[in-house]
Amino acid sequence: DAGITQSPRHKVTETGTPVTLRCHQTENHRYMYWYRQDPGHGLRLIHYSYGVKDTDKGEVSDGYSVSRSKTEDFLLTLESATSSQTSVYFCAISESGRVAFFGQGTRLTVV
Amino acid sequence: AQTVTQSQPEMSVQEAETVTLSCTYDTSENNYYLFWYKQPPSRQMILVIRQEAYKQQNATENRFSVNFQKAAKSFSLKISDSQLGDTAMYFCAFILNDMRFGAGTRLTVKP
Numbered sequence: 706d707a708g709i710t711q712s713p714r715h716k717v718t719e720t721g722t723p724v725t726l727r728c729h730q731t732e733n734h735r736y737m738y739w740y741r742q743d744p745g746h747g748l749r750l751i752h753y754s755y756g757v758k759d760t761d762k763g764e765v766s767d768g769y770s771v772s773r774s775k776t777e778d779f780l781l782t783l784e785s786a787t788s789s790q791t792s793v794y795f796c797a798i799s800e801s802g803r804v805a806f807f808g809q810g811t812r813l814t815v816v
Numbered sequence: 817a818q819t820v821t822q823s824q825p826e827m828s829v830q831e832a833e834t835v836t837l838s839c840t841y842d843t844s845e846n847n848y849y850l851f852w853y854k855q856p857p858s859r860q861m862i863l864v865i866r867q868e869a870y871k872q873q874n875a876t877e878n879r880f881s882v883n884f885q886k887a888a889k890s891f892s893l894k895i896s897d898s899q900l901g902d903t904a905m906y907f908c909a910f911i912l913n914d915m916r917f918g919a920g921t922r923l924t925v926k927p
Binding site for chain 1: 817822825848849851853859860861863866868907909911912913914915916917918919920
């Protein structure tokens with residue numbers, strides 16, 4: 706299995722609080738992605754990174770920010786969590802698009 | 817941005833029979849990768865099969881094969897000799913730089 710871990714795996718937070726999810730890889734892959742998964746929508750891309758400090762928006766980026774200061778870490782931050790951000794979040798890594806590996810997912814509940 | 821469409825929200829098949837899941841996509845690019853992922857109830861994303869757009873030959877992986885029609889922008893997945901363990905959500909994905917997914921097809925294999 707590819708070396709990719711997400712933390713935390715589960716989190717419950719209150720509306721209005723900041724939340725940071727971490728994705729860590731040991732594969733030295735160039736591309737890293739953050740997705741949210743909701744029923745009926747599949748996986749929707751939030752942000753992705755194509756190198757250290759190089760990031761771009763996906764299709765549902767409002768309310769989210771990311772940072773990548775090291776090749777191995779890609780952080781997703783909800784500046785002020787809302788109930789609509791309750792979801793399962795997946796991180797993925799890829800090298801040149803030939804194959805992509807996924808983390809185990811983080812279930813985030815905003816109450 | 818590229819889009820991926822899976823028009824079959826749910827499908828079912830009898831054990832040992834064959835089923836085909838549909839996927840279409842939209843892009844103006846010529847070189848890209850296409851994937852099918854399986855997501856069982858464990859929520860883990862499992863790579864089923866991949867196809868490079870520059871290859872005309874359809875990819876095959878044991879009981880799984882694809883029908884890749886580049887001009888029609890179609891990428892269907894055929895599962896032969898369906899097994900109970902094939903019951904899962906199936907997602908079609910397109911990778912160029914970012915990676916986009918369809919909404920998924922829930923497949924149930926009936927005994």
